[in-house]
Amino acid sequence: MNSALSATCHCGAVGITIPAAPDYLNDCNCSLCVTRGGLWGYFSPADVTISGETHGYIRADLKQAALSTHWCAHCGSTTHWTALDPAYDRMGVNMRLFDPAAYARVEIRPIDGRSWEG
Template identity: 40%
Template sequence: MELSCHCGGVTITLPHAPDEIIRCNCSVCRKTGFLALRYPENSVAVAGKVDGYVRNDMSDEPPCLTLWHCPSCGVVTHWTLLDEWPYDDMERPDRMGVNGRLLDPELAKSLPVREVDGASA
C-alpha cells in the first residue's frame, strides 16, 4: 500500500493496510492533525526528501522522536524514534508512526480509532 504527501514528493510504502488509527491528544499530534498508523520501523519504506523536527519541548522528558514532513508541501508524513534512545529503564520500541491523514478517506473512515492520552503521559 502506497501513500504520499499532498504534492507527491514523499511516498510511504506500507507492508499492509492498517488495522486501526491512533488518535493522540499530545500537543504535537493535536496541532499537526497527526493520526498514527504504527508499524515496525524496518517494514515501512519512505522515499523522497523529508525535513525533521526533533521533539524536545517536554521539559521533564528527553527528546525521543523526530517528526518528518515534506519540505515542498509541508505535510507531516511520519515520525521515527531517535536511534539514541534516552531511557535507560525502557527498551527502545521497534515502531514508527505514519500519518493516517495520508490514507484514502474511505479507508480511514472504515478503521477503528483508538484514543491515546499522550497529553498526560
C-alpha cells in the same frame, strides 16, 4: 493478493508505502499531534518505504524526547515519525495521507498525549 497501500504528501514529493492497513490507529491529543494533524498507524521500519525529502523535528519541551516527527520538505505535510532509539522497532505513519477508505474499518483509539510527560 498484494494488500500494500501507498500514499503521498499533498504535493506528491514524498511517497509512503505500507504493507497493509494497521490493526488500529492512534488519534493523539498532544500539542504536536493536534497541530500537525497526525493519525498514527504503527509499523516496523523495515516494512515501510518512504521516498522523497523530509525534514525532522525533535521536541525540546519533553524531559526525554523519544521520536522525531517528519514532514515533506516542500509542502509541509506530516508524513511519519521515527524512534530516536534505533533498537525500538516501531515507527508511526500518518494515515491521514491515505485514502480514508483504506482505514475505514480500522479502530481509532483516542490517546491522551497531553498528559504524557515523556
